[in-house]
Amino acid sequence: MERFTRSWSSLVFWLWGTLALAWADPRVAHVVIVSMDGAAPWVLRHTSMPVLHQLYREGAATWDAETIRPPVTLPSHTSMLTGVHPSRHRITWNDWRPTNGVVRVPTIFAAAKRAGLTTAMFVGKEKLQHLFQPGTVDHFDYGGEVLAGARISPDGTAGEDCYTTVPDESRRARSVARRAAAYIRQNRPNLCFIHLADPDVVGHKHGWGSPEQRRCLQDVDAALNEILGAIRRAGLRRNTVLIVTADHGGHGKGHSSDVPENVRIPWIAWGADVRNGTELNEPISTCDTAATALWLLDVPSPGPLDGRPVRVAFRHP
Numbered sequence: 001m002e003r004f005t006r007s008w009s010s011l012v013f014w015l016w017g018t019l020a021l022a023w024a025d026p027r028v029a030h031v032v033i034v035s036m037d038g039a040a041p042w043v044l045r046h047t048s049m050p051v052l053h054q055l056y057r058e059g060a061a062t063w064d065a066e067t068i069r070p071p072v073t074l075p076s077h078t079s080m081l082t083g084v085h086p087s088r089h090r091i092t093w094n095d096w097r098p099t100n101g102v103v104r105v106p107t108i109f110a111a112a113k114r115a116g117l118t119t120a121m122f123v124g125k126e127k128l129q130h131l132f133q134p135g136t137v138d139h140f141d142y143g144g145e146v147l148a149g150a151r152i153s154p155d156g157t158a159g160e161d162c163y164t165t166v167p168d169e170s171r172r173a174r175s176v177a178r179r180a181a182a183y184i185r186q187n188r189p190n191l192c193f194i195h196l197a198d199p200d201v202v203g204h205k206h207g208w209g210s211p212e213q214r215r216c217l218q219d220v221d222a223a224l225n226e227i228l229g230a231i232r233r234a235g236l237r238r239n240t241v242l243i244v245t246a247d248h249g250g251h252g253k254g255h256s257s258d259v260p261e262n263v264r265i266p267w268i269a270w271g272a273d274v275r276n277g278t279e280l281n282e283p284i285s286t287c288d289t290a291a292t293a294l295w296l297l298d299v300p301s302p303g304p305l306d307g308r309p310v311r312v313a314f315r316h317p
Contacts, residue, residue: 026298038200040249059270060313071248083290083305106302124197177223181230
């Protein structure tokens with residue numbers, strides 16, 4: 001009888017915990033992820049970027065997070081937005097290949113849509129269309145071109161409306177941020193990803209840490225300010241977490257080798273329930289960004305992830 005009582009008590013406790021979790025509200029209603037493509041911490045720390053440095057001071061942050069190996073744009077962003085390593089998501093190329101189709105594992109946008117949430121992506125590079133799975137993103141913007149549906153079909157064939165070029169100006173950080181900010185103010189998406197390509201583009205041309213790259217990082221800082229302004233003007237400040245990170249760093253005029261300057265990335269969480277002014281000392285990987293976004297929105301993971309939520313960044317983990 002005593003054994004039965006203990007077993008019944010354990011069952012009731014388990015059911016109570018399960019139902020409480022099912023009925024729990026999400027930790028926040030909105031997550032905005034900003035990726036500063038090629039933004040190396042060793043450059044960021046010594047560049048005049050008042051908005052970024054304010055986010056770092058006010059949020060929970062580290063300059064010592066790490067991306068995947070090799071540290072290249074498309075595979076890294078795929079890990080950032082799926083939560084799994086390239087060995088699982090299988091995107092190992094780093095250019096726009098329409099015949100390769102879209103990523104085959106679920107993205108965080110797919111998970112969010114299944115949970116009934118709204119989603120948006122704003123990107124500065126054409127190859128990030130490989131992350132645009134059919135039916136997962138309500139608003140996908142590349143260079144001002146808005147994709148209402150899949151540009152490439154799941155079987156890897158190119159759609160008739162695929163394009164190859166857009167004006168350079170429309171892909172720059174301030175233009176991307178301006179369009180994203182307008183969308184956030186009007187539509188208040190639950191999950192929004194904003195990709196700022198400038199540091200990588202200028203780094204390849206002029207070098208990481210060059211005067212030209214530092215100047216473009218000031219434009220990135222202005223873009224961050226635009227995004228923050230939209231969050232505030234939309235009345236979302238109290239219920240939004242902003243994650244600012246990068247896909248890789250860089251040195252010289254490249255970033256593909258496995259050296260600290262290329263692999264280290266910033267990771268900053270700012271906003272609702274964040275432990276303000278916290279230096280994050282535990283290891284953080286780019287896969288953790290996906291896991292953290294899903295955890296914050298209380299969205300079930302689409303499967304086992306290689307990342308895990310950065311709970312230590314928040315007051316109520």
